[in-house]
Amino acid sequence: MSHHAIYDSMQEGCADILTPVCPFCGQQGWITVPQPGADALMEGQPVQDALPEVDPRLREQITSGIYPRCFPGAEFGDGIDPDLIHGH
Template identity: 75%
Template sequence: MSRHAIYDSMQDHCADILTPACPFCGQKGWITIPQTAADALIAGHLVQDALPDLDVRLREQIISGTHPRCAPGAEFGDGIDPALIR
């Protein structure tokens, strides 16, 4: 069972995820993903396994709500350092 809010998308073969509120700005967000990835999330797969090709910052937004523009370091143009997440 998925803990993500996943909705039908207006784009063919896609789904929209409502992301949690960002801990920095308080706003929620939307990310459009392939329907196959949405099905994997609904089946309980981890975000990094369901969406391995999605930018690490967008995967973080799906998990924690942190927008790429709000992440520590974003004001300098570099967002989250992927080396810190591994």
């Protein structure tokens, strides 16, 4: 059973995934993925197995909510404006 919020997409053969809130910038987003990958997520497959063709940064957004623009700072500890981090 998936913990992802997955919806029908306007694009044929695709599904839209509502991502968690980014812990750095506080935004939530949508990722459009191929329907077979969304089905695999709903069946409980890990995101890297269900969506191997999706950019790793977008898979990270699906899993943790971290936006690709926030990802370099999250990975390497620099490049993020401290004002974007909640709690400061």
